[in-house]
Amino acid sequence: MDKLKIGIAGTNRGKHFFEDFGKLNDAEVVAVMDPDKEAVDRFCKEHPVMHAFTKYEDLLNCDIDVVVIASPIQMHAQQAILALNKNIHVLSEVTAATTVEDCRALLQAAKKSNAQYMMAENYCYIRENVAVRNMVEAGVFGKIYFAEGEYLHNVTYLHYDKHGEATWRRKEITTKRGSVYATHSLGPTLDWFNDRVKYVNCLGSGSHTVPEYENDDSTLMLCRTEKGALINIRLDMVSNRPHNMGYYSLQGTKGCYESPRVPGEEHRVWLKDYAASSEKWMSLSDFYADFLPPELIHFPEEAKGSHHWGADYFMVKEFVQCIRENKPVKIDIYKALEFTLPGILSEESIRNGGTPIEVPDVHTW
Ligand SMILES: NC(=O)c1ccc[n+]([C@@H]2O[C@H](COP(=O)([O-])OP(=O)(O)OC[C@H]3O[C@@H](n4cnc5c(N)ncnc54)[C@H](O)[C@@H]3O)[C@@H](O)[C@H]2O)c1
Numbered sequence: 001m002d003k004l005k006i007g008i009a010g011t012n013r014g015k016h017f018f019e020d021f022g023k024l025n026d027a028e029v030v031a032v033m034d035p036d037k038e039a040v041d042r043f044c045k046e047h048p049v050m051h052a053f054t055k056y057e058d059l060l061n062c063d064i065d066v067v068v069i070a071s072p073i074q075m076h077a078q079q080a081i082l083a084l085n086k087n088i089h090v091l092s093e094v095t096a097a098t099t100v101e102d103c104r105a106l107l108q109a110a111k112k113s114n115a116q117y118m119m120a121e122n123y124c125y126i127r128e129n130v131a132v133r134n135m136v137e138a139g140v141f142g143k144i145y146f147a148e149g150e151y152l153h154n155v156t157y158l159h160y161d162k163h164g165e166a167t168w169r170r171k172e173i174t175t176k177r178g179s180v181y182a183t184h185s186l187g188p189t190l191d192w193f194n195d196r197v198k199y200v201n202c203l204g205s206g207s208h209t210v211p212e213y214e215n216d217d218s219t220l221m222l223c224r225t226e227k228g229a230l231i232n233i234r235l236d237m238v239s240n241r242p243h244n245m246g247y248y249s250l251q252g253t254k255g256c257y258e259s260p261r262v263p264g265e266e267h268r269v270w271l272k273d274y275a276a277s278s279e280k281w282m283s284l285s286d287f288y289a290d291f292l293p294p295e296l297i298h299f300p301e302e303a304k305g306s307h308h309w310g311a312d313y314f315m316v317k318e319f320v321q322c323i324r325e326n327k328p329v330k331i332d333i334y335k336a337l338e339f340t341l342p343g344i345l346s347e348e349s350i351r352n353g354g355t356p357i358e359v360p361d362v363h364t365w
Contacts, residue, residue, distance in 0.1 A: 007031040010070035011043040020316040023302040033059040072168035077102035084113035096336040110333035118329035119336030121187040125311035129188040134291040142254030149185025150234040150247040178347035179221035195225040202346035
């Protein structure tokens, strides 16, 4: 089979995808599009491609096998639908959609299409998250019942462009109350539970750091899963503080996991069957040899410079392999919507003072 021909929509995040696809022998980025002509020109100077466009339709019409959707969040669903309608495989940035209606439309398009849809939730490919998932599967934590995920990332400097215009992050994220960018935190935890969220309750801290913003500085989304577990998600993209974009914890009947709160700390586990005492933590890395494939223990050169702790490279590599071998992708349309819908419905919960909102089972749609 020839190399998989990739087209990228959106040049900023898109350049990371260009770099990771470029490391593979069986895929090639052949086209790019961005409505901003200057952004296209900038991209092409450093990332040579055969075709460059400012219209999304032109990108879809230029003989590509896969489109990578790295555009602003509110475009993802409609752009994915247009591609699926043309039987072009989709790798879409998070979140999959921003409304329940778009989730439904996206599912219908994916069901009808001969192409596959995957949401690019790269946090599921972070080494530590993969190790914890494999340890959960092996029963090392016993029965798991509680997890936390936090995405603390002050991006206020990205809210206005150089002309003083509000960007999509200001318009689509900070005008909405709720956990509207939750998939980086919720995705990996749902992956551990192999479960879906059945109810969400959402509360916020109020708006303090930039009082004119409509959303809360910190938002908590409590998720109750179908199997009865509890997941707490904190989202904060405004508060003045150092970043921690990947905090997670997990509790089971036989042990727990704690990721670092601050740089320099270790990923730690306490496991009843392995611990020297009831208070002594162990390093998660002590378990890598038993629970990770070799390339996740000793990163190949290609993964070393890849963004998000190497996760982007592993995600892209696996996606290409699945498409080429016609195997199901990991974060398919159902998982993508299960990661995305709780955040959308959290908007309703927070509006109603934190009342529980039932999350529909997308398998019944
Ligand atoms: N998974 C991750 O770790 C991660 C990291 C960064 C960004 N993202 C996601 O990537 C997406 C883009 O983020 P960004 O940081 O590059 O934003 P950005 O605002 O820096 O850049 C967005 C780009 O998209 C272009 N654009 C606008 N409308 C478009 C359209 N209709 N089609 C194609 N391109 C269009 C803009 O001109 C701009 O060049 C967002 O959905 C964001 O959530 C994900």
